[in-house]
Amino acid sequence: MAKQIDVSDLNIYYGSFLAVEDVNMMIEPRSVTALIGPSGCGKSTFLRSLNRMHEVVPGGRVTGKVAMDGQDLYGDGVDPVNVRRHVGMVFQRPNPFPTMSIYDNVAAGVKLNSGRMRKADLDELVEKTLRGANLWEEVKDRLNRPGSSLSGGQQQRLCIARAIAVKPAVLLMDEPCSALDPISTVAIEDLMYELKKEFTIVIVTHNMQQAARVSDRTGFFNIAGTGKPGKLIEMDRTQRIFSNPQVKATEDYITGRFG
Numbered sequence: 318m319a320k321q322i323d324v325s326d327l328n329i330y331y332g333s334f335l336a337v338e339d340v341n342m343m344i345e346p347r348s349v350t351a352l353i354g355p356s357g358c359g360k361s362t363f364l365r366s367l368n369r370m371h372e373v374v375p376g377g378r379v380t381g382k383v384a385m386d387g388q389d390l391y392g393d394g395v396d397p398v399n400v401r402r403h404v405g406m407v408f409q410r411p412n413p414f415p416t417m418s419i420y421d422n423v424a425a426g427v428k429l430n431s432g433r434m435r436k437a438d439l440d441e442l443v444e445k446t447l448r449g450a451n452l453w454e455e456v457k458d459r460l461n462r463p464g465s466s467l468s469g470g471q472q473q474r475l476c477i478a479r480a481i482a483v484k485p486a487v488l489l490m491d492e493p494c495s496a497l498d499p500i501s502t503v504a505i506e507d508l509m510y511e512l513k514k515e516f517t518i519v520i521v522t523h524n525m526q527q528a529a530r531v532s533d534r535t536g537f538f539n540i541a542g543t544g545k546p547g548k549l550i551e552m553d554r555t556q557r558i559f560s561n562p563q564v565k566a567t568e569d570y571i572t573g574r575f576g
Contacts, residue, residue, distance in 0.1 A: 319346035319517040320403075320486040322367065325382040328546075329359070329366050332376035336362050338546035340381075342536060344487075349509055349518045351528035351555065354538035354570065359547020360521045361491050363538070367519065368404035368489060369397040385486065402430060405480035409492040411472030413464030413479070420460040422475055423447060426483040442482065450478035451508050470501025474508065481516070488512065490520040494527065506531050525571055529559050537567045 322344040329337040337359035344350050352360045365371040366379055369390065383390045390400050413422050423443045427434065434442075443460070447453040452474045456467070464475050473493060480488060490509075494502040509518060509531050522528050528535055536552035551564045562568045 318484060318486055318515055319513075320386045321346045322487065322517065322519075323382075323384045323387075324367075325384070327363075327366065327379060327381035327383060329362055329371060330376070330378050330380075331371075331374060335546045337366070337538075338548050340549045342549060342552060344517060344519060345534065346517045347513055347515070348533040349513050349520060349531050351532035351535045352519065352521045352538060353523070353525065353528050353535060354547070354550075355540065356523075357543075357547070358538040358540040360538050362547070363549075364489050364491055364519060364521050365406075367487070368401045368406055370401070370406060372397060402483055403485050404487040404489060405483065405485035406489045406491070407473070407476050407480055407493050410496050411469055411476050413467070413472050413475050415463065415465045417464060418461045419456050419464050419467070419475060422464040423478050423482050426479060430483055446478045446482040449481060449512070450474045451504065451511070452478060468501070470497050470504055473497060473501070473505060477505075477508065477512075481512070485516065487517045487519065490518065492521055492523065495523065502527070525559075529555060535559070537562075537564075537570060539566055539570070 324340050324342040327340040328335060340363060352364060354360050362371055367383060371377040379391060414425060417425065420443055423446050424439055427442060444453060447456065452471060455471060464472065467475060494505050512518060532555045534552065535555045535558040537550045538547050539550045540547045551562060551567045558567065559571055
């Protein structure tokens with residue numbers, strides 16, 4: 318299910334403003350890739366370009382290529398909605414559908430994409446997905462309660478369950494732990510370790526320790542100044558980025574001497 322993503326000469330624009338410039342990157346399947354860097358350097362913008370979410374902002378567009386197993390996600394005739402079915406996203410703050418039950422939150426995308434399913438098949442899918450998100454044992458006796466009744470960490474795992482229920486190839490996570498307490502953060506990090514066996518995961522994080530703990534590869538983005546485009550400065554195996562980076566700006570950032 319997991320797929321490789323190849324990014325070539327990618328420039329991301331909002332209208333005439335160049336937000337991210339000339340990114341070249343290979344994202345390995347069945348791995349966690351962490352994107353780090355200071356605020357405003359284009360990490361989240363780049364992440365959203367991987368499933369064309371940045372296009373929901375008026376004027377959002379790209380030049381260059383984002384290919385998943387060889388298919389250009391920006392090619393002629395490619396439906397952005399279909400791209401998002403294969404490249405799921407989990408946002409910074411948990412956002413379960415507030416009027417839906419825990420069960421219906423998980424089933425929502427499947428119902429939208431697959432139409433009618435036998436109740437027994439849907440029950441099985443919901444249980445399997447909640448188990449995959451390490452949430453089943455905590456919610457199995459209250460599936461009809463609102464998703465918003467869960468704790469913050471549980472809500473985030475519910476959102477992950479909702480994202481993986483439609484069986485995407487890639488899962489994007491934009492600072493998924495920034496609003497969570499340390500115990501919930503550990504639960505999400507443990508979950509990432511399990512999910513990468515089946516999915517390709519890309520995570521944006523400001524937490525250097527988290528990037529070092531959960532990721533296989535790390536990319537450092539930076540920006541020259543206000544109004545300048547963000548750029549990918551360095552990308553390598555996480556162990557090397559944190560022990561022997563090749564660019565001084567990377568070393569300065571991860572050691573706290575940045576700026």
